[in-house]
Amino acid sequence: MILFxxxxxxxxxxxxxxxxxxxxxxxxEIKRQLQARFNAPIxxxxxxxxxxxxxPGLPSQRFSAPVWDVIGxxxxxxLLLVGTATVLATVFGVWLGIRSAxxxxxxxxxxATTVTLVLYSMPEFWFGMILLIVxxxxxxxxxxxxxxxxxxxxxxxxxxxAGIADVAWHLALPVFTLTVIYLAEYSLVMRASLIDExxxxxxxxxxxxxxxxxxxxxxxxxxxxxxxxxxxxFLNLGFVVGGAITIEYVFSVxxxxxxxVLALRGPDIPLLQTLFLLxxxxxxxxxLVADLLYARLDPRVRT
Amino acid sequence: xxxxxxxxxxxxxxxRSWKQLGDQFRRSRTGMLGLxxxxxxxxxxxxxxxxxxxxxxxxTKATGGVYESPTARYWLGTDDAGRNVLALVVWxxxxxxxxxxxxxxxxxxxxxxxxxxxxxxxxxIGGVLDRLIDWFxxxxxxxxxxxxxxxxxxxxxxxxxxxxxxxxxATARLIRAQTxxxxxxxxxxxxxxxxxxxLHQMTRHVLPNVMPLVLANTTLxxxxxxxxxxxxxxxxxxxxxxVSWGTILDDAFSTGAISAxxxxxxxxxxxxxxLVVLAFNLVGRALEDILDPREAPx
Numbered sequence: 001m002i003l004f005x006x007x008x009x010x011x012x013x014x015x016x017x018x019x020x021x022x023x024x025x026x027x028x029e030i031k032r033q034l035q036a037r038f039n040a041p042i043x044x045x046x047x048x049x050x051x052x053x054x055x056p057g058l059p060s061q062r063f064s065a066p067v068w069d070v071i072g073x074x075x076x077x078x079l080l081l082v083g084t085a086t087v088l089a090t091v092f093g094v095w096l097g098i099r100s101a102x103x104x105x106x107x108x109x110x111x112a113t114t115v116t117l118v119l120y121s122m123p124e125f126w127f128g129m130i131l132l133i134v135x136x137x138x139x140x141x142x143x144x145x146x147x148x149x150x151x152x153x154x155x156x157x158x159x160x161x162a163g164i165a166d167v168a169w170h171l172a173l174p175v176f177t178l179t180v181i182y183l184a185e186y187s188l189v190m191r192a193s194l195i196d197e198x199x200x201x202x203x204x205x206x207x208x209x210x211x212x213x214x215x216x217x218x219x220x221x222x223x224x225x226x227x228x229x230x231x232x233x234f235l236n237l238g239f240v241v242g243g244a245i246t247i248e249y250v251f252s253v254x255x256x257x258x259x260x261v262l263a264l265r266g267p268d269i270p271l272l273q274t275l276f277l278l279x280x281x282x283x284x285x286x287x288l289v290a291d292l293l294y295a296r297l298d299p300r301v302r303t
Numbered sequence: 304x305x306x307x308x309x310x311x312x313x314x315x316x317x318x319r320s321w322k323q324l325g326d327q328f329r330r331s332r333t334g335m336l337g338l339x340x341x342x343x344x345x346x347x348x349x350x351x352x353x354x355x356x357x358x359x360x361x362x363t364k365a366t367g368g369v370y371e372s373p374t375a376r377y378w379l380g381t382d383d384a385g386r387n388v389l390a391l392v393v394w395x396x397x398x399x400x401x402x403x404x405x406x407x408x409x410x411x412x413x414x415x416x417x418x419x420x421x422x423x424x425x426x427x428i429g430g431v432l433d434r435l436i437d438w439f440x441x442x443x444x445x446x447x448x449x450x451x452x453x454x455x456x457x458x459x460x461x462x463x464x465x466x467x468x469x470x471x472x473a474t475a476r477l478i479r480a481q482t483x484x485x486x487x488x489x490x491x492x493x494x495x496x497x498x499x500x501x502l503h504q505m506t507r508h509v510l511p512n513v514m515p516l517v518l519a520n521t522t523l524x525x526x527x528x529x530x531x532x533x534x535x536x537x538x539x540x541x542x543x544x545x546v547s548w549g550t551i552l553d554d555a556f557s558t559g560a561i562s563a564x565x566x567x568x569x570x571x572x573x574x575x576x577x578l579v580v581l582a583f584n585l586v587g588r589a590l591e592d593i594l595d596p597r598e599a600p601x
Contacts, residue, residue, distance in 0.1 A: 118581060121580035121581040122573075122577050122580075125552075126552060129552075129555075129569050129573075130566075130573065133566050134566075237443075241443045242443060242534070245445055245449075246445075246538065250556070264540065265539060272449070272453060275446065276446045280441075280442055280443060283441060283442070
């Protein structure tokens with residue numbers, strides 16, 4: 001069963017191609033435009049597209065510039081935002097999950113599980129808006145501490161120390177929002193998989209050997225429980241992308257997410273299509289990484 | 304005659320197991336809490352026309368001032384046009400729940416069909432379906448939904464379709480796994496030996512056995528559908544003529560409720576979403592706990 005699972009992921013590299021053509025499929029408008037433009041049979045264009053999907057076809061309608069020129073500078077803010085949030089959420093989520101599972105049924109676990117469940121049920125952009133209204137605009141007498149949006153104060157040099165601090169200041173709220181929302185799911189998954197492992201016989205053996213409880217947890221239970229969590233964290237990147245879209249929109253961070261919102265408001269089909277391609281490609285790459293990582297973590301699937 | 308009696312035995316057994324499920328569910332406190340929250344919201348949604356006249360949703364007939372904070376007259380304050388936020392939220396419950404439930408039904412139908420078929424058929428069909436599930440599972444949900452919604456256009460039906468066709472693969476994967484385990488049981492071998500066809504095996508033997516799992520998954524899927532609806536509407540992809548919690552949030556955000564400090568306008572629809580989604584999550588988790596064979600009392 002594990003081998004089967006492993007090979008499923010192995011087969012994924014073959015799929016992007018069909019995925020790309022799918023992206024083309026759902027945009028009948030662009031097909032028509034292309035047809036009018038190049039007057040070539042659809043099949044030929046399909047082939048050309050499949051051969052190199054990253055070569056842009058049409059320029060963006062909204063910015064009247066090649067799509068990659070529009071997208072290029074906006075990749076970094078998104079990577080910074082999503083990357084920081086994912087790392088923080090993984091670390092804290094796993095820690096929280098381990099603690100709740102080990103103290104299953106106790107007060108810490110009950111409080112943590114309730115809070116994470118509520119957070120998990122929350123639209124991330126709404127949580128962001130509430131934070132924005134409380135900490136940036138200020139209600140109930142709380143002064144607005146954080147900037148309302150954007151990535152940095154206009155005119156400041158990002159290269160300097162003050163510039164970096166300024167960016168961090170601006171990103172604090174959006175990163176916090178994303179971290180808290182992702183954290184909820186990771187800790188729920190970690191808790192569930194650790195509880196699954198806790199009944200296992202090898203833990204009894206470890207205890208019988210006279211190992212301390214902390215060692216049993218750190219050396220034996222946690223590494224095994226991390227396996228499903230790792231897979232889920234990477235599989236979840238598809239949703240992470242979705243979170244980035246709404247959060248960037250709410251906090252007006254000039255990244256790929258807010259660009260997506262601009263593109264759909266148009267609608268700017270060429271831009272939207274390229275963004276979709278980029279997001280899908282990113283998620284597929286992440287899945288591949290998860291796959292390789294899984295092989296390193298779990299000796300059973302090493303072949 | 305015998306066929307009738309075997310059938311009645313089977314039905315009696317199924318009724319008993321469903322009843323047992325209901326009894327166990329009643330013992331789950333969090334599950335019942337979730338169910339209670341859902342019932343309250345469903346009642347509010349159904350009673351919306353009685354509680355607030357639909358004219359209260361009309362911007363031109365608004366009675367309150369701009370961004371009035373909560374008062375005895377407007378419990379949840381007013382919006383940028385002076386409309387009663389409470390009336391908006393109660394009417395919004397109708398669309399949000401409707402879209403959430405319809406999209407879930409659609410997604411469950413696709414997910415269950417594909418899941419059972421991919422688990423039942425071996426060889427080419429099974430392989431292709433299995434690859435199809437993987438492939439949809441990998442595509443990031445929100446970008447795909449955005450692209451689809453943009454292409455299809457803004458309407459209530461379209462948003463249901465978009466959520467339905469993008470959210471089924473997780474269900475299909477689960478049902479497929481369950482189908483594979485059911486397929487290995489002796490009674491299916493017996494059915495095959497007696498010459499029953501594929502359709503008969505799938506609908507009469509596999510489907511009833513995966514049904515409880517479908518039910519647990521449905522409640523979890525509703526919460527995801529409602530969240531998706533809120534997100535898509537917030538991004539301006541909802542039906543512009545219908546009031547849902549997502550479109551209220553979209554209005555609030557785009558009319559500058561944040562910089563006006565109108566927290567009630569933002570908080571009200573969001574709290575509703577959280578409560579309803581939480582309710583479905585609680586019910587779903589309670590059902591999963593009951594159905595999890597590892598924890599079933601012997």
